Amino acid sequence: MFLLLPFNSLVVNLLGISITVLFTLLLVFIIVPAIFGVSFGIRKVYMKTLLKIFQWATLRIERGAKEKNHTLYKPYVNGIIAKEPTSLEEEIKEIRRSGSGKALDTPEFELSDIFYFCRKGIETIMDDEVTKRFSAEELESWNLLSRTNYNFQYISLRLTVLWGLGVLIRYCFLLPLRVALAFTGISLLVTGTTVVGYLPNGRCKEFLSKHVHLMCYRICVRALTAIITYHDRENRPRNGGICVANHTSPIDVIILASDGYYAMVGQIHGGLMGVIQRAMVKACPHVWFERSEVKDRRLVAKRLTEHVQDKSKLPILIFPEGTCINNTSVMMFKKGSFEIGATVYPVAIKYDPQFGDAFWNSSKYGMVTYLLRMMTSWAIVCSVWYLPPMTRQPEEDAVQFANRVKSAIARQGGLVDLLWDGGLKREKVKDTFKEEQQKLYSKMIAGNHEDRSRS
Amino acid sequence: TTVTSEQIEHLHRRFKQLSRDELTIRKENFDSIPDLEFNPIRGKIIHAFFDKRNLRQESDGLADEINFEDFLTIMSYFRPIEMNMDEEQLDRFRKEKLKFLFHMYDSDHDGKITLQEYRNVVEELLSGNPHLEKESARSIADGAMMEAASICVGQMGPDQVYEGITFEDFLKMWQGIDIETKMHVRFLNMEPIAPCY
Numbered sequence: 322m323f324l325l326l327p328f329n330s331l332v333v334n335l336l337g338i339s340i341t342v343l344f345t346l347l348l349v350f351i352i353v354p355a356i357f358g359v360s361f362g363i364r365k366v367y368m369k370t371l372l373k374i375f376q377w378a379t380l381r382i383e384r385g386a387k388e389k390n391h392t393l394y395k396p397y398v399n400g401i402i403a404k405e406p407t408s409l410e411e412e413i414k415e416i417r418r419s420g421s422g423k424a425l426d427t428p429e430f431e432l433s434d435i436f437y438f439c440r441k442g443i444e445t446i447m448d449d450e451v452t453k454r455f456s457a458e459e460l461e462s463w464n465l466l467s468r469t470n471y472n473f474q475y476i477s478l479r480l481t482v483l484w485g486l487g488v489l490i491r492y493c494f495l496l497p498l499r500v501a502l503a504f505t506g507i508s509l510l511v512t513g514t515t516v517v518g519y520l521p522n523g524r525c526k527e528f529l530s531k532h533v534h535l536m537c538y539r540i541c542v543r544a545l546t547a548i549i550t551y552h553d554r555e556n557r558p559r560n561g562g563i564c565v566a567n568h569t570s571p572i573d574v575i576i577l578a579s580d581g582y583y584a585m586v587g588q589i590h591g592g593l594m595g596v597i598q599r600a601m602v603k604a605c606p607h608v609w610f611e612r613s614e615v616k617d618r619r620l621v622a623k624r625l626t627e628h629v630q631d632k633s634k635l636p637i638l639i640f641p642e643g644t645c646i647n648n649t650s651v652m653m654f655k656k657g658s659f660e661i662g663a664t665v666y667p668v669a670i671k672y673d674p675q676f677g678d679a680f681w682n683s684s685k686y687g688m689v690t691y692l693l694r695m696m697t698s699w700a701i702v703c704s705v706w707y708l709p710p711m712t713r714q715p716e717e718d719a720v721q722f723a724n725r726v727k728s729a730i731a732r733q734g735g736l737v738d739l740l741w742d743g744g745l746k747r748e749k750v751k752d753t754f755k756e757e758q759q760k761l762y763s764k765m766i767a768g769n770h771e772d773r774s775r776s
Numbered sequence: 777t778t779v780t781s782e783q784i785e786h787l788h789r790r791f792k793q794l795s796r797d798e799l800t801i802r803k804e805n806f807d808s809i810p811d812l813e814f815n816p817i818r819g820k821i822i823h824a825f826f827d828k829r830n831l832r833q834e835s836d837g838l839a840d841e842i843n844f845e846d847f848l849t850i851m852s853y854f855r856p857i858e859m860n861m862d863e864e865q866l867d868r869f870r871k872e873k874l875k876f877l878f879h880m881y882d883s884d885h886d887g888k889i890t891l892q893e894y895r896n897v898v899e900e901l902l903s904g905n906p907h908l909e910k911e912s913a914r915s916i917a918d919g920a921m922m923e924a925a926s927i928c929v930g931q932m933g934p935d936q937v938y939e940g941i942t943f944e945d946f947l948k949m950w951q952g953i954d955i956e957t958k959m960h961v962r963f964l965n966m967e968p969i970a971p972c973y
Contacts, residue, residue: 435817435880435897436959442821443854444961445811447790 343498351502355539364548364700371676371699374483381480491697499544499696506540507593511600513537518603530604531582538579546700548676549576556707557581558636558666561629563658566668567730568640570681571688572695573670576703577638584628584635588612606634618657629663636666641723656719659726664710667726669734673702706733787851791844800841801825816901820880825850829879836885856960871947873959878946888940894921924949 354360513533520526542549557580558564564583566573577583585607589598598609608628614620628634639658659665672679676699681691695701708729713722794808795801806812806822815821824830826839830853831846833839839846853876861869881889881897898917899910924941927949941949 434901435877436955438815438817438901439821439877439880440854440959440961442812442815442818443851445809445815446794446806446821447787447851447961 344501347498347501351543352505352540355543356536358535358539364543364546367546368548368676368700368702375675378480378483381477491699495546496696499546502540502544503696506537506544507597509540510534510537511597514600514604518600527605533604534582534601535579538575541575542579545572545575545695547572547576548700548702549580550704551580552704552706553709554580554707556666556709558583558668558707558710559664560634560636561632562636562664562666562710563625563629563661564636564638564666564668565641565658565726565730566638566670567734568642569670569672570679570691570695572679572701573640574638576670576705577668580705582635583638584608586610586625586637586639608637622657622661625658626661626663629661656723659713659723660719662713664712665722665726666710667708667730669706669708669730671704671706671734673704676700676702679703704734708733784848787848788844791847800843801847802841817880817897820883820897820900823883824876824880827879829885830876851961854959854961870955873955874947874950875943877955877959878943881941881946888942889946890940891918891921893940894924 350361350363510533513536514530517526517529517533520529564577564581566577574585578585584605585601587598587609589595589609589611598607601607602609606628608624610621610624625637628637637658641658678698679695679701686694711722711726711729713719717725791801794805796805803822803826806825812818812821823838825842825847828835828837828839831839831842831849842850853873857866857869878889879885881893883893883896895914895917898920899913902913902916924945927945
């Protein structure tokens with residue numbers, strides 16, 4: 322018992338000292354730069370070191386595979402089956418020609434016509450475009466996270482040790498650090514905005530509010546170890562405009578808001594989110610809707626229009642896809658925000674999946690699990706491009722305008738521009754899409770049938 | 777068969793995705809494939825997965841759910857030709873595939889495609905066009921059926937009734953069409969990573 326006592330106090334002392342040191346380091350290297358918006362470049366160095374380590378790890382895996390005389394397989398990116406590039410018409414023509422020798426201009430039905438649709442159906446059952454987008458994008462080199470490894474059996478002892486070390490660092494060092502930072506950031510945001518809210522309206526309040534918001538978002542960015550590269554900052558959104566971006570995860574908000582001062586739009590939640598939202602709105606006019614109001618599209622449009630028309634109010638931040646997509650493509654934009662008639666500032670966000678997969682698969686992970694995954698990844702690396710502003714031309718309607726903006730974002734971010742509705746992840750296809758293919762075929766068969774006399 | 781183990785693994789992953797990690801798939805699981813909604817004969821294709829005749833089971837009718845083995849059985853109807861098949865194998869291969877298509881038409885499992893069943897298929901295929909009246913679809917189907925009858929039975933007397941297309945007649949109609957080279961789904965080869973030195 323005697324021996325334990327001094328030992329105990331020694332341990333306690335050591336613990337106390339290390340915690341103090343940690344927090345001082347935290348303050349100096351992370352929080353203070355966040356307040357002033359400068360960066361020491363520590364994260365960039367961290368990123369470079371990590372890349373070197375990943376390359377080494379991949380080499381080891383390959384060497385391991387070579388020793389065993391197997392070949393490693395790169396996970397498929399383009400799907401698992403070869404889809405014929407021919408169109409409906411060509412295929413049916415071909416089959417008919419080889420069969421009864423009839424041309425397609427006699428609009429009649431042939432027994433063999435069923436074949437094309439049958440094969441297409443089986444192809445989509447085996448592998449389809451849309452569902453692929455909704456699971457996390459598959460990587461080429463291993464990033465020391467066991468979540469993303471397909472060639473697991475080729476790992477040598479050295480690599481396992483490295484991976485173990487990685488786990489230790491991520492869970493025991495990085496995670497508590499990040500949680501502490503996040504905590505600091507959020508509490509500063511809530512208290513800061515509440516305090517600023519008591520000030521009388523005026524330039525002082527605006528100035529303080531802007532800086533409180535920016536500071537807290539910057540702390541949160543560091544809490545996630547997000548390494549962001551901003552391009553074309555001269556195109557940043559201005560007052561009276563709407564900022565539109567593609568959506569991969571809830572972190573998008575933090576990434577954009579740490580570089581600009583926006584008015585958020587969204588539904589009021591309960592719990593911690595609700596507290597944050599209510600505090601924020603005291604300092605500057607964000608647009609929050611009650612749950613019941615969200616369904617009423619006209620009300621939503623009215624409030625947004627009012628906000629946008631007031632030039633003193635901040636640009637609105639909106640994610641028109643409506644849900645999180647896995648960052649390899651951009652899905653259909655909902656037309657609501659494009660009907661308002663304000664200038665649209667498109668922004669493209671592209672994450673680099675090598676360091677940590679930012680995609681939130683909301684049907685697979687809840688919010689807390691997701692945040693935990695984010696905070697135990699190495700880092701979140703992304704690029705943000707501010708595209709030049711766009712306005713709706715007189716001859717296009719809201720849907721066409723939305724599609725134009727979507728293409729611009731997809732092109733800039735190197736993402737695939739898909740026509741599909743992001744809401745498909747949860748709902749079923751709208752009936753209008755079903756008709757396209759059927760219409761085409763029936764036009765082929767029966768197109769001129771109305772002219773022929775019925776026999 | 778020459779389906780490789782990687783291909784089976786792929787299909788297994790796909791099966792798990794469709795079945796949401798359960799051991800069997802039901803009809804409802806196919807609703808999660810948005811691209812399939814495009815397809816006018818979607819109902820018939822899904823039906824084909826549960827058709828006991830296609831599953832090579834002794835009994836007749838429809839299964840409620842299928843497991844991975846059944847899934848593979850159906851997929852095997854779409855495997856590509858192998859280079860070293862002889863005449864007899866090729867013929868059997870072709871008949872198998874055509875039987876699959878025949879079962880799609882013959883919805884009441886009586887071994888014949890009747891006029892009503894034929895009309896049914898045509899209507900489904902043309903169902904997407906809102907401008908096409910039901911009458912037109914019907915007359916197209918009737919015309920095609922008459923044509924089929926003339927190929928299979930030759931000239932019919934005025935009192936003769938054509939009962940339906942049997943499988944042998946069905947085979948006749950597909951003569952000359954190389955179904956075995958077209959009715960397949962090819963797997964893309966996985967690209968092996970070139971090892972760095």
